[in-house]
Amino acid sequence: MRRTSVIASLAALSLAATLTACGADDTPDEGTGPDATPTEGAAGDGTSDDGDTLVIYSGRNENLVAPVLEELEAAVGIPVEVRYAGTSELAAQLLEEGSATDADLFFGQDAGALGALARADMLVELDRTVTDLVPEVYRDGGDRWVATSGRVRVLAYDPEQVPDVESLTTIDDVLAPGLEGQVGFAPANASFHAFVTGLRVARGEEGAREWLEAFAASSPEGYENNNAVLDAVDGGQVAVGLINHYYYFQKVAELGQDAVSARIHYLEPGDPGSLVNVAGAGVVAGTDNRTAAHAALEFLLSAETQQYFADTTAEYPVVEGVTSTTFDLPDLADVAENQIDLNDLDSLDQTLVMLDEVGLT
Structure with a gap:
């Protein structure tokens, strides 16, 4: 795995620490779950202990996304292990672990944290078959992460x-x-x-x-x-x-x-x-489960999963053709239009x- 720039990592880690210190939003998808604890063994190989498990660092609350991630295992074809904590906490952990992490996929509730990881070279460029599912404004310009809801x-x-x-x-x-x-x-x-x-x-x-x-x-x-x-x-x-x-x-x-x-x-x-902010996901650099990680992203962007977010939490789906059957949400294209790079939301320290x-x- 390519090692990240020390300067970039320290800058992003400082951001993540600032995010953690200031607290998360009070919504179910922005809370924190059990602390994420690194699995012993397999350090540096980008996998979990057995090398055949997809490890997801999820900054989205377990109560909210567990039903989705439980269905994910069948979609990716290998066992799935999910570690829950706050988005900023997990971003900081990834930056600390660097090439020793066993995470394969990062699933976060904030574009700023995703941008920090992308700029620290902790996320890899995704296949266009994944990124093309999402409008350009709701994905990283370098194709390193995609939104999953807005x-x-x-x-x-x-x-x-x-x-x-x-x-x-x-x-x-x-x-x-x-x-x-x-x-x-x-x-x-x-x-x-x-x-x-x-x-x-x-x-x-x-x-x-x-x-x-x-x-x-x-x-x-x-x-x-x-x-x-x-x-x-x-x-x-x-x-x-x-x-x-x-x-x-x-x-x-x-x-x-x-x-x-x-x-x-x-x-x-x-x-x-x-402003439209997004939850999103990216594949962690150095993973040995890249195919499974991409399959996981495709599942998160599938009509079934997008419908779950639209109907359960009233979030906006980011894939065309999906609308809520529970909430009377106006069409996102009619009410909002981002004019900024969502990666730039990582400058929270200056905001504070x-x-x-x-x-x-």
């Missing part, structure tokens, strides 16, 4: 307080004087950090700082997580909240539409406020510094 930033809003919500078309509109003190957000939440990172990428450091300073001056209300933001909007405590789309759909599915007063509004496609400097931590 989520969109939206505005939750109280219809009574914001009857003219259609006038809100960009993230700048939440800075309007009429919304001063009426916007909820989750300052310590990973999804908010990813939004700000995307803002920095899209508008540059100066443009992002200008927006953040104006946002801070508008006296937004901070909450612990996205669910709390949505609850505050639903209860009329704030008029608008910055969240991911699936919180709303899950709340409606749990309580029923009549029991939820809040609604959600998608900003203009391509606006930083409608900027948030602290403008007083939004």
Whole structure:
């Protein structure tokens, strides 16, 4: 296995440590499971002990993806071993293990972590038969990882307080004087950090700082997580909240539409406020199970698995032709359009510094 650049590895490891320190999002797919512990033996050969097992490092929560990964074994033709932990924790572990890792596939909930591993040469170039299944915007430009599902930033809003919500078309509109003190957000939440990172990428450091300073001056209300933001909007405590789309759909599915007063509004496609972040996967460099690893990716992108994500968690499928039969999701192409390289979401450390400097931590 080719050894990674020491500088690149240290930079990516620093990022992963920062991600772990700041905490993950509060959604089921962004939590942490049991600690991932390296298997003894076979160090350096890119396999597990017996050399015939596909080892997956999964940053997606066991409760969410275990049904999918249990079906994976039949698809790849060899036994599958899954090690669960936080995405950032596992990314850091991979970088520490380097060529000694026995991981074959990395399955993470955040494009930033995938980008960090790709830039550290820990992920190999994938076959086009895999990458061509996913639109170009939702895969690495070097074909080192592909998205498996997506989520969109939206505005939750109280219809009574914001009857003219259609006038809100960009993230700048939440800075309007009429919304001063009426916007909820989750300052310590990973999804908010990813939004700000995307803002920095899209508008540059100066443009992002200008927006953040104006946002801070508008006296937004901070909450612990996205669910709390949505609850505050639903209860009329704030008029608008910055969240991911699936919180709303899950709340409606749990309580029923009549029991939820809040609604959600998608900003203009391509606006930083409608950022699409993704869960995704890549094949770990040095694996001796490359064929099985690619088969695993094909399974994650199969119509069956895409339907699972669409119907179980209200995530957006990334393969054309799959739509949710459970949730009334608008077509992703109609509501969102990324204009940034999702790999660039790995610059979270700079985001945290900027948030602290403008007083939004």
